[in-house]
Amino acid sequence: MRFLFLAAALALSACGPVTNTAHTDTACARSATHDVIWSTESAPDTITARSDGPTCEQAIVTLVVRSSAGDPLWAFASTYYDLTMGGIPPEGAAPVSDEQMDTFLAGWADVTLQRSSALPEWRAGFDTLSASAQTFSYETPFDRETYETLRERNMPMICYAAAVEATQCLIIDPASHAPTMIVAYGP
Numbered sequence: 001m002r003f004l005f006l007a008a009a010l011a012l013s014a015c016g017p018v019t020n021t022a023h024t025d026t027a028c029a030r031s032a033t034h035d036v037i038w039s040t041e042s043a044p045d046t047i048t049a050r051s052d053g054p055t056c057e058q059a060i061v062t063l064v065v066r067s068s069a070g071d072p073l074w075a076f077a078s079t080y081y082d083l084t085m086g087g088i089p090p091e092g093a094a095p096v097s098d099e100q101m102d103t104f105l106a107g108w109a110d111v112t113l114q115r116s117s118a119l120p121e122w123r124a125g126f127d128t129l130s131a132s133a134q135t136f137s138y139e140t141p142f143d144r145e146t147y148e149t150l151r152e153r154n155m156p157m158i159c160y161a162a163a164v165e166a167t168q169c170l171i172i173d174p175a176s177h178a179p180t181m182i183v184a185y186g187p
Helices: 002-014 080-084 098-109 144-152
Strands: 030-036 045-052 060-066 072-079 112-115 137-139 156-163 166-172 179-186
Touching: 030 098, 045 098, 060 098, 072 080, 072 156, 080 098, 080 156, 144 179, 156 179
Parallel strands: none
Antiparallel strands: 030 045, 045 060, 060 072, 112 156, 137 179, 156 166, 166 179
16 A cells, blocks of 8 residues: 555656756857748748857857748757867957857858859769869768769758868758758868
8 A cells, every 4th residue: 555655656746847957047148040042942041040158258159040931950069169269268268249259140140052063073083072172171971973963953052160161061952851961171
């Protein structure tokens, strides 16, 4: 009988209210948005760049792409310092002001809209796209044939900063209809 009461008490306590103890007060909760026609030609997607942290120099920054229906398409997270200076802030670094963060977020949300045909050709006879390119170092998850097919389809492509001197470009994969990185590049 005691076991039955103990089981009932445990079951009732499991149904009680859940308390979220996560710290939600933040001194650097800022955001910027930008609309772009990318995943569909009928309505714009929304790019949101957001910061969240106890201070702006300690903030995590996220870039989220949502469809016109509000569905998440892509998300990327980093830090302000990694995207502006590379790495962690140097000791004694000046604080990042709200205005500096706002400027950064507005610029980051304003992704570059291009066509996949603007990407460099992966010339025959080269083992990698990077070896074929003449200006930047390029990486792609695709083999040469797939990359060239996607490049030649002249698909809408958005590119965003993924590090101080690195850019990632996304297309909507024609087979899966999901965003995918076609190329990442930098010096």
